[in-house]
Amino acid sequence: MPEFSEFSSSLTDSFSAELTAAIGSAPLPALDEGSAVHGPLKTLLQGGIGDHLIDVSPTRQMELLSALWLVAGDIHLSHSISQDLPSAEGSFLHGIMHRREGDFGNAKYWFRRVGAHPVFQQIAEVTDGHYSDPFDFVDHCQRASAEGQADRCMESQWAEWQALAQVIIDG
Template identity: 35%
Template sequence: MSSTTDSVATQLFARDPIPPLEPGKKVYDPKLTKTIASLDEHEYVKAALHLANDDIHNCHEIAQAHEGDTIADILHATLHRREGDYWNSKWWWSRIPAHPTIKSVADSKAFVDACERLNGTGSKEEDQLRERQWDELKGLVEFTRGKYGK
């Protein structure tokens, strides 16, 4: 696996505090956008890293280009939840069969509903959702690197 990819992943997952449920249009580290795009990695690895960098746009470009592939659709569903497009996120979840990166489609949709309900409340429950989301993002990066990484 690429040491540059390792470095990017390490930098992203050392974030403190962890990302909000919805990053808005703000990319966590804009300098990493170009680095991630230039990695010698499969598109899904790059998309997952972009998503962990709160770069919804670049993740979306990749996911949209591979629509119909399960991992691309999972990335698509996740990015729409993170941008606050909850209905669209649940629509994408409806298209996804069972997959090792998710508990179930019903659980994923319930998570979307919880994010919509609690985003911006500053509550303990929102903090728990942020932790779950962070674990999910790490899992997507690990899965894509394990399956598609170089």
């Protein structure tokens, strides 16, 4: 069950109580594709998220929808959205999706397209350097998945998601 970190507590100000509860009921997102799309969040996302977002720019809602599908466990729906997003955040989401599907080289390609994003420094700080940059983190995740030691990477991935979602919301 992902809990919002102190640094991202303002995220919930932009989500309805129902969306916040649905995110909280999902398991911590895995490093891989995941085995199933998870209950309440899936149901809510299938109905559309417009009514569940507070003061989120309509131009950023598709990015947020792609991000939410990552939490729900459907990387393929996230991918179908992120591949059409021309922003740095769209490339970032695309990179996360490929990292989770195990296509590590392609993940790095998309992170190169992100460029020098200010969120990388924030993620490094909140993960105590475990996520020093997206390329090293892809390598960490690849090793952790192969060795069955995914916990720390999953926690850092959740911090990454929160930091990116905050940037998307702040527009």
